[in-house]
Amino acid sequence: MMNRPIIALDFSTMTEVGEFLGKFDEALFVKVGMELYLQNGPAVIREIRAMGHDIFLDLKLHDIPNTVGKAMAGLGALDVQMTNVHAQGGVSMMKRAAESFKDHNPDGVLIAVTQLTSTSEEMMQQEQKSILTLDESVIHYAQLAKNSGLDGVVSSPLESQLIHEHCGDDFLTVTPGIRLNEDSKDDQVRVVTPAGANALGSDHIVVGRSITKASDPAAQYRRVKEEWESGEE
Numbered sequence: 588m589m590n591r592p593i594i595a596l597d598f599s600t601m602t603e604v605g606e607f608l609g610k611f612d613e614a615l616f617v618k619v620g621m622e623l624y625l626q627n628g629p630a631v632i633r634e635i636r637a638m639g640h641d642i643f644l645d646l647k648l649h650d651i652p653n654t655v656g657k658a659m660a661g662l663g664a665l666d667v668q669m670t671n672v673h674a675q676g677g678v679s680m681m682k683r684a685a686e687s688f689k690d691h692n693p694d695g696v697l698i699a700v701t702q703l704t705s706t707s708e709e710m711m712q713q714e715q716k717s718i719l720t721l722d723e724s725v726i727h728y729a730q731l732a733k734n735s736g737l738d739g740v741v742s743s744p745l746e747s748q749l750i751h752e753h754c755g756d757d758f759l760t761v762t763p764g765i766r767l768n769e770d771s772k773d774d775q776v777r778v779v780t781p782a783g784a785n786a787l788g789s790d791h792i793v794v795g796r797s798i799t800k801a802s803d804p805a806a807q808y809r810r811v812k813e814e815w816e817s818g819e820e
């Protein structure tokens with residue numbers, strides 16, 4: 588069974604979230620990111636959980652180990668199924684994050700962002716002054732995350748196969764940057780279709796605007812899910 592596509596609830600208010608979720612009659616896996624969480628706080632988690640949906644809380648923590656460890660204790664106490672940090676925060680930070688999160692939420696999944704899907708290889712080399720290729724950098728961060736006790740990473744589906752080759756099939760690849768063929772890329776760079784993500788071996792896809800901005804979001808979700816599960820566009 589394929590994992591359900593994760594819908595990114597990139598809204599500012601709970602009113603918008605309620606309107607959006609009201610269009611669905613099934614239990615979803617949704618992502619609460621900075622836009623929603625920073626403006627509404629932990630109450631959004633309780634409300635969305637009460638509606639029966641699973642939650643990926645995406646705050647991409649990136650700070651010194653002590654600060655992230657303490658913050659993760661707070662996030663671990665929330666009833667979320669998945670959360671994340673930035674692998675660029677380093678091994679000590681990721682280890683502290685994992686210990687702290689799992690202490691409070693043993694079944695929760697902790698993953699690390701490798702290179703954002705809005706980053707191209709050229710940007711990475713010019714802005715981060717990286718001497719690696721994008722693939723090498725993603726593999727490197729995935730290996731650090733694995734050695735730090737995390738369950739997987741966030742990357743583009745373009746790197747899912749390589750990550751599994753280097754970190755094993757059980758190491759999760761959670762992949763945003765998903766677009767249907769006719770969609771615009773918006774601010775994303777490394778984009779793939781749901782069928783493409785399936786072919787490349789992603790474990791989860793994260794889909795925002797392709798669904799949230801569609802005229803019929805529930806129908807669009809079914810289309811994304813069907814394409815993701817069948818591997819056919």
Ligand SMILES: O=C(O)c1cc(=O)[nH]c(=O)n1[C@@H]1O[C@H](COP(=O)(O)O)[C@@H](O)[C@H]1O
Nearest residue numbers: 595620645703704741763764793794795796
């Ligand atoms: O951690 C994430 O979820 C994330 C990492 C990344 O590299 N790229 C990325 O797009 N995301 C998130 O995935 C979602 C993608 O949204 P759409 O581009 O609208 O599908 C957004 O909520 C982003 O914050």
